[in-house]
Amino acid sequence: MEDAALAPAGEPTRCIALVDDDRNILTTLSIALQAEGYATRVYSDGEAALKALLENPPDLAIFDIKMPRMDGMELLRRLRAHSELPVIFLTSKDEEQDEEAGLAMGADDYIAKPFSQRLLLARIRAILRRAAPEREPSSETDAPPTSDGQIIQRGRLRMDPSRHRVTWDGRPVSLTVTEFLILEALAQRPGVIKSRNQLMDAAYPDDVFVDDRTVDSHIKRLRRKFRAADAEFGAIETLYGAGYSFSDG
Numbered sequence: 001m002e003d004a005a006l007a008p009a010g011e012p013t014r015c016i017a018l019v020d021d022d023r024n025i026l027t028t029l030s031i032a033l034q035a036e037g038y039a040t041r042v043y044s045d046g047e048a049a050l051k052a053l054l055e056n057p058p059d060l061a062i063f064d065i066k067m068p069r070m071d072g073m074e075l076l077r078r079l080r081a082h083s084e085l086p087v088i089f090l091t092s093k094d095e096e097q098d099e100e101a102g103l104a105m106g107a108d109d110y111i112a113k114p115f116s117q118r119l120l121l122a123r124i125r126a127i128l129r130r131a132a133p134e135r136e137p138s139s140e141t142d143a144p145p146t147s148d149g150q151i152i153q154r155g156r157l158r159m160d161p162s163r164h165r166v167t168w169d170g171r172p173v174s175l176t177v178t179e180f181l182i183l184e185a186l187a188q189r190p191g192v193i194k195s196r197n198q199l200m201d202a203a204y205p206d207d208v209f210v211d212d213r214t215v216d217s218h219i220k221r222l223r224r225k226f227r228a229a230d231a232e233f234g235a236i237e238t239l240y241g242a243g244y245s246f247s248d249g
Contacts, residue, residue: 014128015039019049019075020064020090029062032117033124046070050078053085060086060128062120065102073102080106086127086177090115103217108178110214127177154187155248157235171229178203179222182215186236186246195243219244 016038020026026042033040041058043049047070053061061079063072070078076087089102089110102110109123152159156169164180166173175183185202186194194202196215203218219236226233237245 013037014060015041015058016124017049017053017058017061018042019046019061019067019072020044021067022064025064025090029117029120032121036121038124046072046075050075053079054082057083057085060088060124062088062090063107064090066092073105076102076105076107084174084176088120088123088127103214104221106176106179106221108176152184152187154190154246155235156230157187157246157248159184159187168226168229168233173225173229175222175225179218179225182218183222183236183246186244187248190246190248193239193243193245199244 014037016033018026018029018033018040019042020029021044023044026044030040030042041052043052044067046067049061050070063075065072067075072089076089079085079087084106086108087106089107090113091102091110092113108127111120111123150161152161158167159165159180161180161184164175164177166175166180166183181203182199185199199215203215219238223233223236226235235247237247239245
């Protein structure tokens with residue numbers, strides 16, 4: 001169940017949920033996040049966390065992978081069946097396979113323990129900065145793009161950055177914040193090869209270091225999501241040793 005709902009004085013702009021069975025980590029992270037102006041909700045149980053995240057979504061969630069009853073992987077799997085809430089995984093340095101599996105399942109990022117609070121805060125800011133449009137109420141009718149972003153139309157792909165909406169042949173494709181940013185970087189210049197470093201810069205601003213395999217995992221998940229809408233999807237091309245490109249042909 002939820003252990004606490006903590007908030008600094010005044011009305012915070014963003015809320016972050018922490019899910020970890022280590023109460024020391026929950027306390028330490030809550031104090032650090034509140035000092036930065038965030039509200040925090042903490043959970044030591046994955047099952048209770050899932051119910052709360054779906055009923056009252058925060059702006060971002062941070063999951064530990066190793067937890068009893070329901071671990072972070074299962075929590076993310078169940079969450080992704082209903083929500084694209086931004087998620088950061090906390091992992092141990094020897095859990096490389098868990099990192100890759102978590103990204104493949106739809107985590108936006110991961111951070112290895114022991115981690116720097118400064119690094120974690122930088123990752124949180126990077127994700128939240130572009131997650132905001134996703135919070136806007138949806139409409140059955142597409143309105144003109146706002147000043148926040150121009151609609152991108154590339155062949156059968158349509159992206160509305162201001163509303164975090166993506167369609168392929170008119171069919172909606174639900175993307176996480178990081179997936180959206182990587183696809184946007186590719187679609188902005190069809191046919192142009194983007195290196196992994198360029199895609200990481202697009203998805204993770206503020207000079208945040210991210211491993212190469214993070215981009216590869218997100219590309220794999222992007223392809224899987226679009227192939228669910230169109231089994232013949234092949235617009236994201238791999239150029240081995242160079243990077244990726246988007247073809248609108």
